[in-house]
Amino acid sequence: MITRDRKVRLSVKAIVIRDGRLLLMRAKDRWGTYYLLPGGGQKNGETLHDALRRECLEETGVAAGPLRPRYIRDYVGKNHEFARWDKDFHQVEIMFLCRYEGKKRTARRPDVRQTGAVWMPLERLAKIRLYPSILKKLIGPAGRLSGPVYLGDVN
DSSP: OOOOOSSSSSEEEEEEETTTOOOOOEEEEETEEEOOOOEEEEEETTOOOHHHHHHHHHHHHHEEEEEEEEEEEEEEGSTTTTTHHTTTEEEEEEEEEEEEEOOOOOOOOOOOTEEEEEEGGGGGGGGEEETTHHHHHTTTTTTTSSOSSSSEEEE
């Protein structure tokens, strides 16, 4: 049975590694600067690959070519540090390994808290506030993308 219930959001994220650096979206909240993989919600009628290309371009100006899904995670807000604000939020994220296809001149549409996009050296991942934080271990300084495909409900 198909339902029109929008209680679970589907999101795609790009893992773009180039020259020992990971493409990240930089954002700021009351606790300071944090980083996320570029990406966002899939729109009705949009494929996962199309959503990923659009979101990465909007947030970073980088054209990303999806290769394959690498990690899938649930984020059930009530189970994490931001439960006070996210208690009713549930998102499923599919993180795709992507190839860098160049920088595009486009009108960027950053997210509300976004302050920029950066190419973060892989050896610095352990020292930054990155969400989900498990990516620090899974990607690591060598950029090898270890671990299982399904990560569970992690932050």
